[in-house]
Amino acid sequence: MLNKLSSVQCFGGQQLRFEHSSKVLNCTMQFSVFLPPQAEQSRVPALYWLSGLTCTDENFSSKAGAQRTAAELGLALIIPDTSPRGDDVPDAEDGAYDFGLGAGFYVNATQEPFAKHYQMDSYVVDELRHLVEAELPVNSLRSIAGHSMGGHGAIALALRNPGLYRSVSAFAPIAHPSSCPWGRKAFTGYLGSDPKAWRDYDSVEMIQAGKPCPPLFVDQGDADQFLPEQLGFDALKVACESSQIDATLRLQAGYDHSYYFIASFITDHLRFHAQYLVD
Numbered sequence: 246m247l248n249k250l251s252s253v254q255c256f257g258g259q260q261l262r263f264e265h266s267s268k269v270l271n272c273t274m275q276f277s278v279f280l281p282p283q284a285e286q287s288r289v290p291a292l293y294w295l296s297g298l299t300c301t302d303e304n305f306s307s308k309a310g311a312q313r314t315a316a317e318l319g320l321a322l323i324i325p326d327t328s329p330r331g332d333d334v335p336d337a338e339d340g341a342y343d344f345g346l347g348a349g350f351y352v353n354a355t356q357e358p359f360a361k362h363y364q365m366d367s368y369v370v371d372e373l374r375h376l377v378e379a380e381l382p383v384n385s386l387r388s389i390a391g392h393s394m395g396g397h398g399a400i401a402l403a404l405r406n407p408g409l410y411r412s413v414s415a416f417a418p419i420a421h422p423s424s425c426p427w428g429r430k431a432f433t434g435y436l437g438s439d440p441k442a443w444r445d446y447d448s449v450e451m452i453q454a455g456k457p458c459p460p461l462f463v464d465q466g467d468a469d470q471f472l473p474e475q476l477g478f479d480a481l482k483v484a485c486e487s488s489q490i491d492a493t494l495r496l497q498a499g500y501d502h503s504y505y506f507i508a509s510f511i512t513d514h515l516r517f518h519a520q521y522l523v524d
């Protein structure tokens with residue numbers, strides 16, 4: 246059951262916000278949706294957008310400027326939050342921005358005290374998808390994209406679920422989380438200290454292991470402050486080059502990690518996905 250919190254007209258479509266009770270996350274969740282004007286006539290394909298550290302569902306909808314092209318292409322945008330929420334959901338002990346609330350990393354936690362709520366993989370792949378496809382005018386053609394932590398989530402979930410997403414794209418993804426500080430911290434906290442338990446959420450390792458991947462499109466700014474230490478762009482490039490994956494990776498001169506970068510190239514990503522979201 247979806248409770249509509251708000252609805253605003255945008256490029257002839259509707260920017261919506263919903264609340265619902267999540268069984269998987271054991272809490273109340275909010276998420277945002279853009280429905281293009283075409284959704285008034287028939288069911289439309291959906292692009293899931295996974296956001297990065299510190300974000301809610303509202304960063305992308307208010308800053309990326311995706312609605313103009315989504316309206317033109319007839320694509321719905323489904324924008325989940327980045328973690329479970331609520332007073333009884335455990336956070337990082339020190340309130341850090343890169344673990345706990347706002348930093349669910351799109352994994353299913355196995356470690357206490359996080360496992361009861363931090364099941365963002367199952368939330369995005371199963372619960373939210375079934376809810377959206379049952380209650381909103383979207384069809385079962387879907388793709389997935391994201392930024393930073395959400396770029397990791399998009400590529401990892403596409404690799405973990407062959408056939409579920411037609412295409413995948415990312416801005417500045419945390420592509421090799423097992424080998425960067427953000428990823429090691431999150432995976433240790435959610436999945437435990439044995440790196441073997443991290444492999445099936447590490448995009449570079451899954452590609453190296455030969456997992457099939459839908460067509461992949463990545464943009465990375467070369468002035469991104471997180472590129473040297475956190476993002477694994479070079480490792481992703483090497484892994485893609487030595488695999489059979491249909492991948493396009495672009496290094497964009499002068500761009501940083503911000504939503505100004507995302508806004509600059511989001512149209513290319515939407516057009517990339519639209520070509521695969523047809524029967």
Ligand SMILES: N[C@@H](CCC(=O)N[C@@H](CS)C(=O)NCC(=O)O)C(=O)O
Nearest residue numbers: 297298299300304342393394503504
């Ligand atoms: N707050 C962190 C960075 C967090 C950050 O850059 N978050 C990105 C995703 S990884 C984001 O999208 N932030 C929200 C925004 O720009 O609207 C810091 O200062 O080091």
